[in-house]
Amino acid sequence: MENMSFEQLVKERFNELSPGQKKVAEYLVQQPEEAVFSKAAQIGRKVEVSETTVIRLSYALGFSGFTDMQEKIQRQLFVSNHQSPIVSDINSSVHFELSDKEISPYAEVIENEILYFRQMIEQLKTEEMDKVIDRLIHADQILIAGFGASYAAAYWFSYTLGMLRENVTVCHQTGEFYQKICNLTEKSAVVVLSFPRYSKDALHVAECAKKLGIPLISVTDRMLSPVGRISDITLTTNVESDSIATIFSFLFLIIEGINHKDKARIQKRQQKLEQLYSSYEVFIE
Structure with a gap:
């Protein structure tokens, strides 16, 4: 389990989860930045399930508890948020070139694509x-x-x-x-x-x-x-x-x-x- 990403772990056990646990799991995968700073009760309110359902998900995924599951997501975010120097240089140069002039609709599309490519580099497995x-x-x-x-x-x-x-x-x-x-x-x-x-x-x-x-x-x-x-x-x-x-x-x-x-x-x-x-x-x- 230690070598698997949180997303892979959820995917592997997804069919075994209850409907409520599946809702929580999808939320944690899609919104990890919010999830790592929220309590189990807060996550439950956002997903419209009970706090108990959130905690039971952690057990269903093989964690010792909610805190253990949250720490797994935190460690994964810490690794993925360390951008490579190349990506940072690309972002800096794009914003430098466009900051002093009005951004046209075409330039905005290109800038968005560059952001998507940055995400691709960060998330590439x-x-x-x-x-x-x-x-x-x-x-x-x-x-x-x-x-x-x-x-x-x-x-x-x-x-x-x-x-x-x-x-x-x-x-x-x-x-x-x-x-x-x-x-x-x-x-x-x-x-x-x-x-x-x-x-x-x-x-x-x-x-x-x-x-x-x-x-x-x-x-x-x-x-x-x-x-x-x-x-x-x-x-x-x-x-x-x-x-x-x-x-x-x-x-x-x-x-x-x-x-x-x-x-x-x-x-x-x-x-x-x-x-x-x-x-x-x-x-x-």
Whole structure:
């Protein structure tokens, strides 16, 4: 338990919690800064449950009591709040450049994106990212699913991943998903992209993969999103729903990780692809 983050601990035991405990757990995961300075009774009032429910959650998660659980969250916040010098320099330079002039709507959007990237650096879980990269390298087949606004990112991810390895498919309709999942095995992987507003189709796909015993990876905005809470590996990028640039950048990190770890095999595949492109004049040179 000591090596797990609080979010991972909640995710692992979420289905065992009572409805009231689940409400408290979601609040603690989403609002850790407020939670660490509040008493159990205050948290209970905010979530509209009893103080006893808050305390019982700590026992259900394996802590010796509420104080022990709160200290776990405090330690995690202390580590995550130590920004790297690079991030601090970026923030300082952006605000310096924009402080003496009126900020245009376009500049404001860019500044917000930089803040999202800062959050990504702070919250990036390297171990979980490495697990996903290894799974995607060694899987015999990969099926990527995204619905609604998430489909654009799912399509780009499948196309780019398909340049690096074989047997990568994408779907954006549950009907075609059931046809494609029939070909998968326990050595395969299903990747579901799910961001607010959450699609029921994404949850149906995730539930189907779990039922069939196919490893499920989700890329979502929070650990306890409908898809995130049931995934074998959950990668989170806590962004606003309209920040598509940050989502693409997060997926690009996975692509770069695969490029780095599986370089020799990727080079052979890309040489073959280039020969085909040249032979059939696919691109305008």
